Amino acid sequence: xxxxxxxxxxxxxxxxxxxxxxxxxxxxxxxxxxxxxxxxxxxxxxxxxxxxxxxxxxxxxxxxxxxxxxxxxxxxxxxxxxxxxxxxxxxxxxxxxxxxxxxxxxxxxxxxxxxxxxxxxxxxxxxxxxxxxxxxxxxxxxxxxxxxxxxxxxxxxxxxxxxxxxxxxxxxxxxxxxxxxxxxxxxxxxxxxxxxxxxxxxxxxxxxxxxxxxxxxxxxxxxxxxxxxxxxxxxxxxxxxxxxxxxxxxxxxxxxxxxxxxxxxxxxxxxxxxxxxxxxxxxxxxxxxxxxxxxxxxxxxxxxxxxxxxxxxxxxxxxxxxxxxxxxxx
Amino acid sequence: xxxxxxxxxxxxxxxxxxxxxxxxxxxxxxxxxxxxxxxxxxxxxxxxxxxxxxxxxxxxxxxxxxxxxxxxxxxxxxxxxxxxxxxxxxxxxxxxxxxxxxxxxxxxxxxxxxxxxxxxxxxxxxxxxxxxxxxxxxxxxxxxxxxxxxxxxxxxxxxxxxxxxxxxxxxxxxxxxxxxxxxxxxxxxxxxxxxxxxxxxxxxxxxxxxxxxxxxxxxxxxxxxxxxxxxxxxxxxxxxxxxxxxxxxxxxxxxxxxxxxxxxxxxxxxxxxxxxxxxxxxxxx
Numbered sequence: 001x002x003x004x005x006x007x008x009x010x011x012x013x014x015x016x017x018x019x020x021x022x023x024x025x026x027x028x029x030x031x032x033x034x035x036x037x038x039x040x041x042x043x044x045x046x047x048x049x050x051x052x053x054x055x056x057x058x059x060x061x062x063x064x065x066x067x068x069x070x071x072x073x074x075x076x077x078x079x080x081x082x083x084x085x086x087x088x089x090x091x092x093x094x095x096x097x098x099x100x101x102x103x104x105x106x107x108x109x110x111x112x113x114x115x116x117x118x119x120x121x122x123x124x125x126x127x128x129x130x131x132x133x134x135x136x137x138x139x140x141x142x143x144x145x146x147x148x149x150x151x152x153x154x155x156x157x158x159x160x161x162x163x164x165x166x167x168x169x170x171x172x173x174x175x176x177x178x179x180x181x182x183x184x185x186x187x188x189x190x191x192x193x194x195x196x197x198x199x200x201x202x203x204x205x206x207x208x209x210x211x212x213x214x215x216x217x218x219x220x221x222x223x224x225x226x227x228x229x230x231x232x233x234x235x236x237x238x239x240x241x242x243x244x245x246x247x248x249x250x251x252x253x254x255x256x257x258x259x260x261x262x263x264x265x266x267x268x269x270x271x272x273x274x275x276x277x278x279x280x281x282x283x284x285x286x287x288x289x290x291x292x293x294x295x296x297x298x299x300x301x302x303x304x305x306x307x308x309x310x311x312x313x314x315x316x317x318x319x320x321x322x323x324x325x326x327x328x329x330x
Numbered sequence: 331x332x333x334x335x336x337x338x339x340x341x342x343x344x345x346x347x348x349x350x351x352x353x354x355x356x357x358x359x360x361x362x363x364x365x366x367x368x369x370x371x372x373x374x375x376x377x378x379x380x381x382x383x384x385x386x387x388x389x390x391x392x393x394x395x396x397x398x399x400x401x402x403x404x405x406x407x408x409x410x411x412x413x414x415x416x417x418x419x420x421x422x423x424x425x426x427x428x429x430x431x432x433x434x435x436x437x438x439x440x441x442x443x444x445x446x447x448x449x450x451x452x453x454x455x456x457x458x459x460x461x462x463x464x465x466x467x468x469x470x471x472x473x474x475x476x477x478x479x480x481x482x483x484x485x486x487x488x489x490x491x492x493x494x495x496x497x498x499x500x501x502x503x504x505x506x507x508x509x510x511x512x513x514x515x516x517x518x519x520x521x522x523x524x525x526x527x528x529x530x531x532x533x534x535x536x537x538x539x540x541x542x543x544x545x546x547x548x549x550x551x552x553x554x555x556x557x558x559x560x561x562x563x564x565x566x567x568x569x570x571x572x573x574x575x576x577x578x579x580x581x582x583x584x585x586x587x588x589x590x591x592x593x594x595x596x597x598x599x600x601x602x603x604x605x606x607x608x609x610x611x612x613x614x615x
Binding site: 062078110116121139142144147154155159193208209211223225228232241243252270273274276277281284288291293302303308 | 355356359378462501506535540544580598
């Protein structure tokens with residue numbers, strides 16, 4: 001160090017320390033010293049670009065070149081300067097909520113609440129993922145890139161949500177809103193030449209505000225109720241109709257049985273009669289008598305017969321006799 | 331010798347100062363107004379290395395980037411007399427640094443001008459639109475109008491407005507309550523509708539099932555009657571065919587059969603005149 005100072009303050013040193021022996025060497029040393037200084041100065045131009053980075057080299061403020069990862073060299077200050085940025089990393093921006101390192105997250109109500117087209121209010125949580133698309137634009141075109149992305153995203157989300165009805169947003173609209181928001185955010189950022197590429201816009205949660213959430217839940221359960229009522233009715237139908245078909249079938253089978261039975265019996269009766277008739281006609285009188293008497297015999301054996309003489313004109317006096325004890329019948 | 335060296339050193343220092351003061355760098359995101367004794371002489375928009383007269387010429391740097399102006403949320407009244415809490419932002423840049431320098435000087439100065447311009451334009455424009463138009467229908471167009479109008483006014487400050495956008499358009503808290511109440515009643519209505527639709531559908535389904543059941547049973551009854559009718563007709567014919575061969579015998583025979591149907595242990599009172607018991611009276615003659 002003292003060697004470097006010498007060329008500047010050599011006169012003073014000479015006066016104060018007269019027998020300094022270095023004075024003689026000085027002329028020989030001045031060039032190596034300058035060389036060393038220049039060498040150190042030149043060495044400050046070495047810089048490293050990480051694998052996820054790109055670097056822009058400016059020469060006198062003008063963009064000279066963009067370089068990728070690896071060791072590089074630029075002319076030292078003040079000729080060239082380097083700005084680096086992570087171009088491969090995908091960054092995420094949360095809108096409507098804030099997640100903390102311990103995994104918890106909290107709604108940021110001012111950001112999350114949005115008015116819908118039918119003047120309802122919904123809470124939306126969105127994640128915007130982006131990466132640097134053009135490092136030069138990113139570095140030099142716009143002030144506060146991240147806050148700009150956030151502004152653009154909030155504005156776009158609200159514009160899109162403002163065009164839709166709450167039911168659509170809460171049910172099937174999620175995908176469409178994501179796609180539209182993605183396009184819109186990208187378009188606006190392109191208009192600003194922000195050098196940002198939107199990777200994805202994801203709707204995390206779409207909820208009605210806390211103040212009305214119960215009413216919304218009730219709608220959901222009403223929808224459930226509706227399908228439950230219908231299911232129950234369908235179950236009823238599924239029970240009643242097959243049962244009716246069953247009894248219809250049994251009625252018809254019954255009738256068919258009736259048919260078979262009646263016809264067969266009739267045929268049987270007819271056949272029997274014909275058979276009897278065949279024999280009967282050989283001696284009708286005798287058979288008639290015989291049949292009659294046989295039957296009578298049969299009948300008399302099974303019941304009580306009280307026979308009165310035909311001369312008795314009044315049988316009332318005899319009636320009731322059969323109830324007396326030790327009655328003479330049988 | 332000593333003097334020469336010391337003079338040389340002083341000159342060297344002076345030279346360095348002069349060179350340092352004579353050169354200046356304009357970065358890619360900067361623009362410069364050069365003044366000579368306070369009088370603007372040059373505007374530099376292209377980046378690079380430039381020379382000036384040291385001490386006499388002064389450089390003032392301005393950003394060339396798109397800058398942000400984010401207003402505080404405030405209440406704006408729409409055409410239908412509703413209050414809207416509006417939060418907008420504006421993207422702008424310094425288009426003419428000299429004008430800018432002469433009129434507002436600094437970015438902060440510019441912000442307050444922008445605030446005046448944008449707020450008044452927004453108030454005017456929103457006063458011509460209803461709340462629904464602002465929220466839903468014409469937001470983009472409204473903001474385009476605001477941007478265009480503000481652009482003209484900002485021009486005199488050397489400011490170019492790129493874009494003005496509504497970041498948030500919410501209802502003020504007191505109106506919010508009314509909205510929530512309406513939302514709740516709307517939901518209740520929808521819930522009721524769902525439930526009664528369910529009942530309606532269920533009743534229809536049940537009635538349909540009952541109807542079908544009755545049809546099925548009636549059809550079965552009809553078929554049963556047909557079968558039975560046919561059967562009876564057939565049996566009548568069978569009997570008629572058979573019995574017509576000898577009607578009196580059929581009758582006689584049937585009469586005998588009827589005795590089978592008499593229950594047992596009956597009491598019969600007969601006289602000796604009856605055919606079977608005649609022998610009791612007559613004896614054998």
